Amino acid sequence: MxxxxxxxxxxxxxxxxxxxxxxxxxxxxxxxxxxxxxxxxxxxxxxxxxxxxxxxxxxxxxxxxxxxxxxxxxxxxxxxxxxxxxxxxxxxxxxxxxxxxxxxxxxxxxxxxxxxxxxxxxxxxxxxxxxxxxxxxxxxxxxxxxxxxxxxxxxxxxxxxxxxxxxxxxxxxxxxxxxxxxxGDEGDPAIRILLMSFGFKYGLPLDADQVADVRFLPNPFWVPELRTHNGLDADVADYVLGQEGAAEFVDRYALALQPVLAGYVRENKRYATIAVGCTGGKHRSVAITELLAQKLEGDGVAVTAVHRDLGRE
CATH class of the missing domain: 3.40.50.300 (P-loop containing nucleotide triphosphate hydrolases)
Known part of the structure; x- marks a missing residue:
């Protein structure tokens, strides 16, 4: 009209x-x-x-x-x-x-x-x-x-x-x-999310809009066969996500973010950075970030996952 x-x-x-x-x-x-x-x-x-x-x-x-x-x-x-x-x-x-x-x-x-x-x-x-x-x-x-x-x-x-x-x-x-x-094009996402894993020992991301702490999960660093691997490897991801509360945390955190992202869109905030941290940014935060990206993607939300501190150790 x-x-x-x-x-x-x-x-x-x-x-x-x-x-x-x-x-x-x-x-x-x-x-x-x-x-x-x-x-x-x-x-x-x-x-x-x-x-x-x-x-x-x-x-x-x-x-x-x-x-x-x-x-x-x-x-x-x-x-x-x-x-x-x-x-x-x-x-x-x-x-x-x-x-x-x-x-x-x-x-x-x-x-x-x-x-x-x-x-x-x-x-x-x-x-x-x-x-x-x-x-x-x-x-x-x-x-x-x-x-x-x-x-x-x-x-x-x-x-x-x-x-x-x-x-x-x-x-x-x-x-x-x-x-x-x-x-805007019909296919344009309503909001773009930069989902970032990081290590607390290297400092908080200064540009993060939301920060999640996954240090409540057991650290694969203390498992000898997993120590040299990272959260992108299947063995580490399976170990992290198989821990009690891990999958439940991702599901509930993704659900909790829905009204937040909707509010960002209403306020015309088209980009947001969500950070997920563990001790070194190598194992737990990386695995959780990858799964969370899958949960958030879609329905007008475009997600890019990056791993800030991967490779620093």
């Missing part, structure tokens, strides 16, 4: 949608999204949301380089499929060059869209005042003077936008959710 800009929904001018439909016939066509709009309307939030979706995002690239960037990305191996370029009034003279850049990209078979973020003058003034930063065009005047000057410059660009979002009533989380819903 398409809604009006006043309802914070997307709109499309006549003609451009049909033109883009012609450009998307090839499965190898790269996609270029140009993000622009009023200063303070949420361009940085939109760019970060796209980055979390796996888009290659470039901030304030000169328009003359946009088409070249898209073509280079399309010919790269592996191909960069989705590119977003954020441009704004700081470029001053970019507007005349931007139209030519869009035409060049489209003529090269690159699917090109223009996203314009807007908000009411009152909202923009309030946002600039809250961060105590000047509007880039206000000069010696007030923020409202800069906003009015920017609207004059942006008028034609706003009218040519494929998608227009009014962010006046959206907070950063709501805007990010809207961007994800509009520009």
């Amino acid at each position: 398409t809604t009006t800009p006043e309802a914070n929904g997307p709109t499309e001018p006549e003609g451009r949608a049909e033109h883009r439909a012609e450009q998307t016939g090839s499965a190898t066509t790269s996609e270029l999204l140009i993000i622009t709009g009023m200063s303070g309307a949420g361009r940085s939030t939109a760019a970060k949301a796209l980055e979390d979706l796996g888009w290659y995002v470039v901030d304030n690239l000169p328009p003359q380089l946009i088409a070249e960037l898209a073509m280079l990305a399309g010919s790269a191996e592996p191909r960069v499929r989705r590119i977003a370029v954020a441009v704004d009034v700081r470029g001053r003279s970019f507007f005349s060059a931007l139209a030519d850049a869009v035409s060049t990209a489209e003529n090269s078979g690159i699917r090109t869209r223009l996203l314009f973020l807007d908000a009411t003058n009152e909202t923009l003034v309030r946002r600039f005042e809250s961060v105590r930063r000047p509007h880039p065009l206000q000069g010696d005047g007030a923020p409202l003077d800069g906003i009015r000057a920017e609207r004059k410059v942006m008028g034609e660009l706003r009218g040519n936008a494929d998608t227009l979002i009014d962010t006046s009533r959206l907070n950063v989380h709501e805007l990010a959710s809207k961007i994800i819903a509009m520009f």
Whole structure:
């Protein structure tokens, strides 16, 4: 369902949608999204949301380089499929060059869209005042003077936008959710988890969002035939997971993480690091991490397992 800009929904001018439909016939066509709009309307939030979706995002690239960037990305191996370029009034003279850049990209078979973020003058003034930063065009005047000057410059660009979002009533989380819903692929995971095994004796991972301690399990280090092996070896994994409470811990911890991960998604936290530690990061934490990765993978969750301290002994 398409809604009006006043309802914070997307709109499309006549003609451009049909033109883009012609450009998307090839499965190898790269996609270029140009993000622009009023200063303070949420361009940085939109760019970060796209980055979390796996888009290659470039901030304030000169328009003359946009088409070249898209073509280079399309010919790269592996191909960069989705590119977003954020441009704004700081470029001053970019507007005349931007139209030519869009035409060049489209003529090269690159699917090109223009996203314009807007908000009411009152909202923009309030946002600039809250961060105590000047509007880039206000000069010696007030923020409202800069906003009015920017609207004059942006008028034609706003009218040519494929998608227009009014962010006046959206907070950063709501805007990010809207961007994800509009520009995410159906197969994009809702959240990506880095599942990391580690050894407590080498220190806690500083970037961990969650830490689990599996030192309650017997240590294979004290089993002579297992000491030189690690948790990736079947004999060690069988020993660790065969201990009383091991499988139950993994099952219950995976279950306990479900509402946490759902909460991360609601707050637009698209990446999280979960650390599993034992003494040396070689046996127990590695085996538990591998099984936990299998339990968490799926249903919108993509998991990458890494073993930080494996090989340090």
